[in-house]
Amino acid sequence: MAENRSVDMARSCADQTAARLAAVPGIRRAPTGKLEQFILPGFLDPQSCAQLIERIDRDVRPSTIADPNGDESFRTSTSCDLDHRDPLVRAVNAKLHALTGIPIEFGEPLQGQRYEVGQEFKAHTDYFDPSGADWETYCAVPGQRSWTLMVYLNEPAAGGATRFLATGKIHQPETGKLLAWNNIGADGEPNSDTLHHGMKVRKGRKYIITKWFRERAWPWTKGEISG
Ligand SMILES: O=C(O)CCC(=O)C(=O)O
Numbered sequence: 230m231a232e233n234r235s236v237d238m239a240r241s242c243a244d245q246t247a248a249r250l251a252a253v254p255g256i257r258r259a260p261t262g263k264l265e266q267f268i269l270p271g272f273l274d275p276q277s278c279a280q281l282i283e284r285i286d287r288d289v290r291p292s293t294i295a296d297p298n299g300d301e302s303f304r305t306s307t308s309c310d311l312d313h314r315d316p317l318v319r320a321v322n323a324k325l326h327a328l329t330g331i332p333i334e335f336g337e338p339l340q341g342q343r344y345e346v347g348q349e350f351k352a353h354t355d356y357f358d359p360s361g362a363d364w365e366t367y368c369a370v371p372g373q374r375s376w377t378l379m380v381y382l383n384e385p386a387a388g389g390a391t392r393f394l395a396t397g398k399i400h401q402p403e404t405g406k407l408l409a410w411n412n413i414g415a416d417g418e419p420n421s422d423t424l425h426h427g428m429k430v431r432k433g434r435k436y437i438i439t440k441w442f443r444e445r446a447w448p449w450t451k452g453e454i455s456g
């Protein structure tokens with residue numbers, strides 16, 4: 230069936246992503262067996278970062294979460310659905326896809342996130358809970374999330390690091406630096422060791438872009454997103 234072929238293709242691309250990333254000049258692999266994770270300083274140039282920040286400032290809305298847990302302060306940032314008709318957004322999106330080797334149809338549209346002083350995204354995983362109430366809404370068609378790529382667009386004056394609880398590793402925001410990890414473990418199941426915390430900004434503002442990949446094609450913006 231065409232759908233099964235699509236799942237197989239997305240899976241095999243996502244499986245090959247670690248090997249592909251490992252070969253990128255200047256990339257560092259996190260020294261852990263708990264998750265596949267890579268850090269690439271200078272993935273985006275400062276000018277592109279500044280231009281993305283302008284786009285985000287123009288168009289933010291309160292951030293949301295799937296399967297709300299009753300904690301109103303769980304994710305206090307704002308988010309921006311970047312416009313995929315914008316040549317800069319298209320170019321950055323294409324660059325992220327090219328880095329992973331995952332075809333354009335398996336990507337969610339690129340988002341921006343902004344954190345003011347005191348705002349954070351408490352410890353969470355990016356994959357969806359298959360038994361959660363929101364699975365049907367977010368995953369019935371595009372399937373589970375595989376890789377997460379995020380890029381820090383600036384350096385807040387204090388705070389705003391990303392902490393991975395299973396490894397204890399704290400990633401500091403650095404303009405243009407990319408952080409990538411596989412939400413799926415070697416057994417093909419969601420990897421709970423990807424639990425991470427976007428820590429409170431203490432001074433200044435923090436901006437990032439986030440890119441999530443799926444195991445099936447993203448259906449809601451068909452034809453709009455292209456390389
Ligand atoms: O802001 C961060 O450092 C992490 C963001 C994050 O985990 C997310 O948007 O899913």
Ligand SMILES: [Fe+2]
Pocket residue numbers: 353354355425
């Ligand atoms: Fe996250």
